[in-house]
Amino acid sequence: MMLPLKFVNHNIEDYAIQVTFDPVTGEGKVVYNLSLIKNEDLDYAISVLKDAYKTGVSVSGLVKFYSQGQKVADYVIPKGCTGICTMCSITFDGLLIRRGIPINPIGGGVVEIENRTPLRFTHIILYEHTTIDPLQVLISQNTTSVTSVMRRGSGNILANIREFHMEAEPLVGMVLDELASSSYSGILEVGMPNVPLLGVPVNPQFVAIAAIGGTNPMAAIREGERWVQTQAMKGLMDISDMEEIRDY
Numbered sequence: 001m002m003l004p005l006k007f008v009n010h011n012i013e014d015y016a017i018q019v020t021f022d023p024v025t026g027e028g029k030v031v032y033n034l035s036l037i038k039n040e041d042l043d044y045a046i047s048v049l050k051d052a053y054k055t056g057v058s059v060s061g062l063v064k065f066y067s068q069g070q071k072v073a074d075y076v077i078p079k080g081c082t083g084i085c086t087m088c089s090i091t092f093d094g095l096l097i098r099r100g101i102p103i104n105p106i107g108g109g110v111v112e113i114e115n116r117t118p119l120r121f122t123h124i125i126l127y128e129h130t131t132i133d134p135l136q137v138l139i140s141q142n143t144t145s146v147t148s149v150m151r152r153g154s155g156n157i158l159a160n161i162r163e164f165h166m167e168a169e170p171l172v173g174m175v176l177d178e179l180a181s182s183s184y185s186g187i188l189e190v191g192m193p194n195v196p197l198l199g200v201p202v203n204p205q206f207v208a209i210a211a212i213g214g215t216n217p218m219a220a221i222r223e224g225e226r227w228v229q230t231q232a233m234k235g236l237m238d239i240s241d242m243e244e245i246r247d248y
Contacts, residue, residue: 008134009127011233012090012105018236019094023175023182027239031088032064034072034234035218036081041226045084045217048224049245052217055150056116057157059186059214060087062242073235085242088214088233089160089186095175101168104206108134108160108213110143111188111198116153118189118210120199121161133232135160135213139222146220158213159188159198163206166193172209183239186212 020028037045042065052058066072066083077083096103109124123143125134135158138144148155164172176187188210191197197208213219215230222228 006131007128008130008132009105012093012127015088015090015233015236016094016097016103019091019098021091021095021239023095023178023184026182029236030091030239031094031233032085032235032237033088033214033218033230033232034075035084035086035215035228035230036078037084037221038227039068039080039082041221042082044224044226045082045221046245046248048220049084049086049217050248051150052146052220053185053245056185057146057149057212057216057220058086059089059091059212060183061185061245062087062183062239063245064237064242075234084218085234085237086214086217087184087186087242089211090214090233091184092179092186092211093162095179096164096172099171099175101164101171101175104163104203106161106163106200106208108138108158110138110156111159111210112156113149114154116149118159118198121159122156124161124200135215136230136232139215139219139228139230144216144219144223146216147223150220158216158219159210160213161197161200161208161210163202163208166205166207169193169207172207183244186214188212
């Protein structure tokens with residue numbers, strides 16, 4: 001019997017409801033992305049990850065490195081490669097769901113940044129219409145200029161967008177306040193009820209939030225002409241197993 005296709009919005013819901021991360025205590029499980037780089041590019045990747053966090057184009061400064069042969073859940077890091085686990089922005093959707101806030105994941109795409117201010121989505125792929133993570137697709141299409149945003153404050157970065165009912169605004173505000181003092185720094189822009197956000201329309205009586213894509217640092221590494229392979233929403237990891245990139 002053939003299994004039905006699973007679209008990305010369903011994967012997001014599956015992972016988001018398993019998030020147990022508490023921004024106040026700094027404990028719990030988060031959704032992670034797993035990327036592979038060549039062993040010889042590790043020092044370069046660390047420098048990019050540091051710069052990405054300092055310049056605000058990554059979701060979090062938390063990271064976990066795995067050497068060849070080590071296992072990440074049931075996946076073995078191939079020979080000649082280093083695995084890098086970074087926090088996925090879908091962790092934020094999990095925080096909203098834990099507060100009883102229903103969310104509608106809209107899509108992922110590329111956002112144009114000018115003078116460190118987000119202007120608009122230039123590309124977007126709707127989650128309900130794809131079985132492959134949009135940001136994985138867009139990285140492979142060389143649509144980003146994350147390095148330019150890091151160095152000059154203007155360019156194109158990866159981001160995603162979701163919406164929630166306007167009645168939940170106070171609860172969402174509480175979550176955002178808690179995140180402000182945590183290791184999560186991935187909120188790009190919060191919209192207004194019934195108003196499109198960065199050019200993306202919302203449903204009546206809904207509010208949209210755009211978040212920085214967790215794979216932006218990997219896009220920047222790729223822009224440096226280094227080999228990178230990324231799988232978004234690879235699984236869940238206890239945040240205590242991750243380390244601050246600034247400690248490297």
